[in-house]
Amino acid sequence: MIGTVESSEHASAPVLAAYSYCEAVTGRQARNFAYGIRLLPAPKRRAMSALYAFSRRVDDIGDGALADDVKVTRLEETRTVLARIHEGAVDEDDTDPVAVALAHAARRFPIPLGGLDELIDGVQMDLRGETYETWDDLKVYCRCVAGAIGRLSLGVFGTEPGARGAERAPEYADTLGLALQLTNILRDVREDAEGGRTYLPADDLAKFGCSAGFSGPTPPVGSDFAGLVHFEVRRARALFAEGYRLLPLLDRRSGACVAAMAGIYRRLLDRIERDPEAVLRGRVSLPGREKAYVAVRGLSGLDARHVTRRAVRRRA
Numbered sequence: 001m002i003g004t005v006e007s008s009e010h011a012s013a014p015v016l017a018a019y020s021y022c023e024a025v026t027g028r029q030a031r032n033f034a035y036g037i038r039l040l041p042a043p044k045r046r047a048m049s050a051l052y053a054f055s056r057r058v059d060d061i062g063d064g065a066l067a068d069d070v071k072v073t074r075l076e077e078t079r080t081v082l083a084r085i086h087e088g089a090v091d092e093d094d095t096d097p098v099a100v101a102l103a104h105a106a107r108r109f110p111i112p113l114g115g116l117d118e119l120i121d122g123v124q125m126d127l128r129g130e131t132y133e134t135w136d137d138l139k140v141y142c143r144c145v146a147g148a149i150g151r152l153s154l155g156v157f158g159t160e161p162g163a164r165g166a167e168r169a170p171e172y173a174d175t176l177g178l179a180l181q182l183t184n185i186l187r188d189v190r191e192d193a194e195g196g197r198t199y200l201p202a203d204d205l206a207k208f209g210c211s212a213g214f215s216g217p218t219p220p221v222g223s224d225f226a227g228l229v230h231f232e233v234r235r236a237r238a239l240f241a242e243g244y245r246l247l248p249l250l251d252r253r254s255g256a257c258v259a260a261m262a263g264i265y266r267r268l269l270d271r272i273e274r275d276p277e278a279v280l281r282g283r284v285s286l287p288g289r290e291k292a293y294v295a296v297r298g299l300s301g302l303d304a305r306h307v308t309r310r311a312v313r314r315r316a
């Protein structure tokens with residue numbers, strides 16, 4: 001079982017205020033993931049909000065308008081905050097509410113905080129303008145910026161006592177992160193191109209005649225853009241299928257949280273598959289009522305049961 005060191009550590013008023021700050025950040029900014037996080041009981045919801053607020057800060061440094069050298073300095077500052085949390089040097093009087101909340105969450109749950117260093121590594125890869133030749137190369141980046149978030153989240157969720165195969169939970173959480181990140185890369189292909197970033201592997205782009213880039217509302221002339229998108233959608237679906245093996249290992253509400261996060265992104269993938277060029281016209285998104293429907297479905301355990309049935313069939 002993962003997650004046995006949870007203590008009943010009391011949350012003081014300053015710690016609760018720090019968590020409230022992180023929950024407000026999550027409610028405002030996590031347009032998709034907030035639907036899942038809301039399904040958790042308060043201690044896990046607060047811990048996930050602390051993780052989200054810290055990750056948002058790192059991501060915003062990378063995506064913001066600061067000069068690159070300032071971004072490098074700001075990222076190093078976030079590493080220092082992490083190191084201070086590791087050393088137990090952040091207490092409730094600290095002026096940084098995200099650090100206070102994360103330090104408390106890390107005392108309460110076995111969160112592998114090194115995953116946040118990996119996230120910073122990933123954003124530093126962005127700053128260096130790295131591009132990726134192959135899917136194996138891109139996977140290294142995705143593991144840093146998304147697989148790590150899956151593994152960190154698993155520290156909060158824990159696994160069910162006695163769950164068979166629980167030792168593979170970190171691997172499944174990582175894979176689910178990759179599925180989400182590849183979906184995110186497809187959805188944001190034009191926005192990233194306009195920001196001078198290409199994430200899709202160069203050898204895939206070449207195979208479908210798309211090496212010229214995606215800076216406009218229509219595909220590069222002579223390319224098979226739909227072929228490229230369908231190829232990457234199939235890859236993302238295979239990652240979702242593998243990552244969904246995490247669900248039966250979690251308690252009901254953690255499973256619901258993951259099912260909602262992944263379910264919303266899977267529906268984005270469905271939309272992208274139906275109309276690949278939509279990602280060049282604007283940002284593909286789901287209406288709020290559809291996201292709420294996916295979250296309720298997650299709470300009723302439909303996705304977890306589906307995965308369990310498939311796993312049983314596979315073993316038979």
Ligand SMILES: CC(C)=CCC/C(C)=C/CC/C(C)=C/COP(=O)(O)OP(=O)(O)O
Pocket residue numbers: 029030031032033145146147149150151153154173174176177180181184246258261
């Ligand atoms: C086990 C488990 C919980 C796995 C999931 C891990 C996870 C949440 C990875 C996040 C990767 C991702 C696509 C971030 C984009 O965030 P964003 O804020 O830019 O997303 P948005 O643009 O869709 O709002």
